[in-house]
Each structure stands twice: as structure tokens, then as C-alpha cells.
Amino acid sequence: MPERAAALRRDRDGGARRSDAPLQSHNDMIDPVLASRFQFALTTIVHIIFPVMSMGLAPFLIYFTWRDVRGGDPVYEQLRRFWTKVFAISFVVGTVTGIVLEFEFGTNFAAFSTTAGELFGGPLAVEGMMAFMLEATFLGIFVFGRERVSDRLYLVSSLAVGVGTWLSAVWILIANSWMQMPRGYELVSENGDEVVHLVDPLAAYLTPRFGYMYVHMQNAAVESVALFMAAVSAFYVYRHHVRGEETEHIAFWHKTLKIALVALLITAPLQVLQGDLYARHVYETQPQKFAAMEAVWDTEAYVPEYIFAIPTDLSQFTDPRAKELFGIGIPGGASWLASGGDATAEIRGLNTFEAAAPPVAVVFWSFRAMVGMGFWFILLAFWGGYRWYTGELFEDGLLHKALMASGLLGFVAVELGWVVTEVGRQPWVIQGVLKTSEGVSPGLTGAEALITLAGFVGVYAGILALYVYVVSRVIRDGPPSVRELRSTAERDAAPTEVPGDD
């Protein structure tokens, strides 16, 4: 494959070099590199919603199942059945949108896959065998099998599904963290191609970055779901207690709100504290990304951290520069963040890097918005905790409204965090090794890429709308009534006919 191989390495970064790339026909409607980047961004941004929901729900569902199987309070059977519905639909949509991502490495980023496959393909294959298989098989039992299997096997199934979703993230983040912080490899020339060879598997697959990413991501998933649960239950609690409209299953919503608050009280502070360590690690290992997060162009010391930055004109919004921004800055804050306590520490500016800077405005504002939300979630958690302590949790209408308004913000923060991570490392797909523009499939035409990009815009908008519609219906219908519950039916030795799970 010499011809393809030569083409694989061709820089397709647009601009001056484009003219000598013979594979590009002049009538391309759109640059295939740009279309592939947009398509991968779109498909990942939509996909990540569903794993966040399923990974975040997993620990709750294991707890609900355990309490339900143990017997006693029938509210746990309601909780299990209600949230399993949300989990099941999220899992299905996550499956069909997730396969797309695996395929796109081959279809759109063939040069990347050829270059890095030896190191990158392994974690994906193991993810399929170790994690996805575990989730998908036991999900069948968990969703459909309550009446078919023993209590013990049912509990084991909930554990298997939950552990499977979290193991999935282990392997995906092992693969991703290596791209952020490549180690344990060497570049070898094969047929004129530079190809990554695995040399030290432990160094490659267990980068320090993996630990930071995994804790940050999994905690974010639980925090996002806790916020979502809190918002849904706050809606019903507000209606019942504040507006005085009689609401069914109010005990169920009380319980949901309290459980969500407990989870939020644990995860919200942890997310910010651990995020601080993570940012320091980024400063040490990806200084260009850190400079973009702080919009530092020239190497400087004593850089302020703008908690609230207010662009006074459009150019400050589209092209933020740390020294010129108007806002509330903590003097030396960014330096302090980078160095772990030294407000006078120097931050290397974007101008000093050989590679072009990533889109700074996107990274800078996304980072700010994410961090701002992180602090807001802590405030919400303590506000709710305080009202619970004073016995007014179900009466504080303002708290309920704040929770309702924040129900989806956890997901937004996750998206913004990934934008910082992935846009922030541009132009690199593998930091310092391979540029994203060099990773795109050499034979891909602009027309092909445009067809699928347009298709995905339509299909994914439809999938999102359907998902929102179905989850809203589940929430509107509320939990199953206590008299329909399995535990109630057994206790009353009622007729043997038991309704199915769905």
C-alpha cells in the first residue's frame, strides 16, 4: 500500500500545503478534515450524555436494588423500578451512539488509526470484552429478569451492570489519557510511515493523567445525576408543599431528594478539590493547554485568576487575553493554581509554543463556565444540607427553584470539561506526536464527509429529541404505585399475576 502510505503522512492542515495535496479535488464542497473534526465533535458531544447518565445512575441503582432485595421499605422498589427505566433508555441510546465513535476512528481518522492502532486499539478491544459485554448481558437480566431470577442473581446483575459501566470508562480513559500524555512508545518507520510501537505497556496505559481523568469523570457523572435527581424531585416537592397541589407518591420524591442531596454533598466539594489538583497536573504536562485555559499569551509571572471575567466588547469575548480582561481576578491566582501555592510562579505563554495555539476563546470560556458551575453546585449542596438540618428542606421554594434550574447543568459542565480537554490539546490528536489534521483518512472526499456530517446533524438532533421526550414521559408518569409493587403483592399473598417490569 505504498501510495496510501505516502498519503497517510501528508499534512492536510489546510492553508499553503493544501495546494500540493493531489488527493484533494478542487471541487470539494467542504474540507474533509474540517468536516471530520466537526463530525467527531458532534458525535462525541451527543454520545457522552448517555454514559454520564448510566455511569452516574449505576451506584444509585446498586444501592436501590440492594435495599429492595433486602426487603422492608417498598420505596426502594419504587426507586429501583423508576430509575431503571431512565437507565435502560440511556443505555440503549448510549449503545447505538457509542458504536459510531468506534467506527469513526477507522472511517474518518484512518491515518491516526494506522499510526497509533498498535497502542490505541488494544484498550478499545479490551473495553468491549471486559466492560461492554458485562454491562450489555446483565442489563438484559436487570431490566427484564426480576421475575425470572433469584434475589441474589438479580443483585449480582445490578452490580455487574454498574461495574461494567465504570470499567468501560477505565479503558476509554486509558486510551484518551495516553493521547494527552503519550509515554511508553517509540516511533518506528514502516513503509515510509511513522508508526507508534508499544515499548512499555505500564508507562503507556497507566499515565498519571489517567488517574486524574478517571476520578474527575466518574465523580462528575455521579454529581450530574445527583443534580438531575434533585431537580426532578424538587419539582414534585415544590408542587406538593409550596404550591399546595396534592401530588402522588410524595414520600418517593422526598426520599429521592434526600438521596440526591447526600450524593451532591459528597461529590460537589470533591469535584472542585480534585479539579484543582488536575489543573496543576495539566500545567505540568500540557502547558500549552493550560495557557489556553488562562488565555496567557506571553510568558508571565503573578498571573491573576479571573473568577468572573466580563468581556467589555466583542473582541475580548472572541479573543480573550488574561492581562486585558475586565473582571474579578484573584491576584496571582492562576500562578497559584499552576504551581500549587506560589502566586508569583511563571506561566508559559501561548506565543512561546511552536505549534499553533488552540481556539483560546473556546477553551478559556468553557473552563470558566465549568469552574463557576462547580462552585455553584457546592453552594446548592450546602444550601440543601442546611435546609435539611433546619427541617425546612421541603418548604424552601427558592431552593426548589434553584435545584430545578440546575438539573441539567451537571451535564453541561461535563460537556464543557471535555471541550477544555479536547479543544485545549489541539492542534494535536496525540500530544506532540500527531496533529489532528494529519490523522484524517487520506482517501476521504469532502462530499462523503459532508453527507455523513449532515446526516448526523439530523439523526442526532432526532435522537436527542426522542431521548428528552421519553425521559420526560417517564418523569411525568412517576414511579409505579405501591399497590402494583412486587413486595406488596407478595406480602398480601395476592393473585400470582405480577405485572412486568416495564
Next chain:
Amino acid sequence: MTSAVDALAAGPVLGLPLPELWFALVFALLGTFLFLDGFDFGAGAIFATLSDDEGREAVLSAIGPFWDGNEVWLVVFGGALFAAFPSVYAGLFSRHYLLMFGILGALILRGLAPEMYEQRHDARWQRWWGRSFVAGSVLAPFLLGAFAGNWLVGSPRSLTLVGVVTGVAVTALTVVSGAAFLRLKARDALPETVTEIGVAAVAAYLLAVVATLGVLATRLPAGVDALLSPPVIALVAASVGLGAGYAVALRRGASLVALAAAGGLTYGLIAVVGLLMYPRIDPATGATVGEAVVSTLPLNLMSIGAALLLPLVVAYFAVLYSAFSGPITAEEAY
């Protein structure tokens, strides 16, 4: 630890012919996907022939607990190909760009449909999700078959005669599996015509295989000679025997035997494709298994991982299928 890495980089574990084993494994994974998700696809095609609510619900309930797990075999196939033969994965998937997205689109239509179908019980909603289910279930195996056919002859284009006939053969094969599976899981709720659909499908499958072999004789570099090797002849003969056995078993109500025969047909088909391709793995570039495989260290690691994990996966499926063994009951709505 370094010495362990050195040992793993020095040569294949246990001196095994790992590149060939991975070639076989990749096709075995594809075959497992085509068999297991194949009966889900086939059930989806048969769904189109049912007009009553009870029958349609029975089809959805029959595949409900299984299809998601079955579909993961495709993910594992893709992952294994990526990990062991990255340049083949990259070349194949980018060469058949629109075809791959066609497969993804079909899987989306099929995957969303069972879950959505049950969300609302009005006729219009269910009619549309029923169509989505049928279209996805028929298109996915057709396009996958086309992908396999194009892969085998190394076509640079996605729309080819060999692709079409292979696609038809694979689609017919999924209906063969689907009829046996539905007979096994939902006998009482479905009309007798399912048996006749299965028998007709197996006849159509064998005809499509003959047509595929005929086209292949003109497309493969080795021509007819490639098709006349003893293992290929033996597999084709065995397929005819399995097809006849399937028809007899299905008519006599031995659905599990019929399903096993359908499994045999599926693995037989995949074995023929693998045999015709070997020692090359990407006929489009002429790359052989030995050339395309990754270096020793990652191959050893992957082999150890697969040897540990795949038996576990088999165990998960055993638990799942035994938990839902026997026909579905009336209460088990999707």
C-alpha cells in the same frame, strides 16, 4: 516488571502462531455477531409479516433481553480488528466510508425501535417504530454482507455485484436464524407461517450462496481454483446438508436443533470467507496477515487479555440465556 515486558516482546506466548489465531478470532467474532444478532435481525424481518398486536409484541419480547448483548459482538469484532490489524481496520473502514455509516444508521433504527415501540400505545407511533425496526433489521445484515463481500474481493468501491449477492445471502441467513429463534421463544403467539418463512429463507440462502460463489469465481484473483479447494467444497457441501437438516427440524418443531443448524450455516459462511482470503487479510492492498499484524508485545498482551476475558464473556451469555430459557410468557411484556 521490565523482565516480564522483555519476555513478552521477545516472542509469541507459548510459541503460538498468534497472527493466524487473531485472523481466525476476528472472523469468529464476526461470525458470532452474525449468528447472535442475526436472529434478532431475522426476527425483525419476520416482524414485517405479522399484522396482529400479539404477534408483534411477542417478537419484541423474544429479543428484548438479548439484542443489546448480541450487538456488542460487533463492537468486539471492530475492537479486535483495530487492535491486531490497525492498518486493515483503518483501510477497510475508510474505503467503505458511506457503507459503514449505512450500517451504523441501520443499527440505530433497529436499536431504538424496540425501546421506543413500547413507549406509547397509539397505532401511528407503533406503525412508524415498527417500520424503523424492520428497515434496520433488514438493512443492517444486507450492508454487513456487502461489506464482507467487498472486503473479500478487495473492491475499492462499496456498491458492487459481489457485495449485493453477499448482502442478500447474509440477510436470508438472518431470517433463517430468526425463524428458528422465534419458533423457540414465541411458538404460541406466532402463526405457523413462521416455519414456512424459515424454510423459504434457507432455500433462498443456499441459492444466494451459489450466486455469490459464481460471482466470486470471476472476481477472485485465483478464480475458480480458489473455490475448488477441498475445505471450501467441504464447507459448501456441509451447508447444503445443514440447510436440509434445518428445514426438517423446523417443520418437526425441533426449534433448538434448527437454531443450531442456522448457527452452523453462519459459521460455515464466515469460514469460507476467511479461507478464501487467507493468507491475505486486506486483498485491496494485498497485505498479508503477517504484514498487517501489530508487533509481538501488544499482540501477546492482547492474546493474554482475550484468553482471560472471552471465557468470561461466554459465561455471561450462558447466564443470560439460561435466565431467559424457554418460551416467553404472556406477562413478559417488553
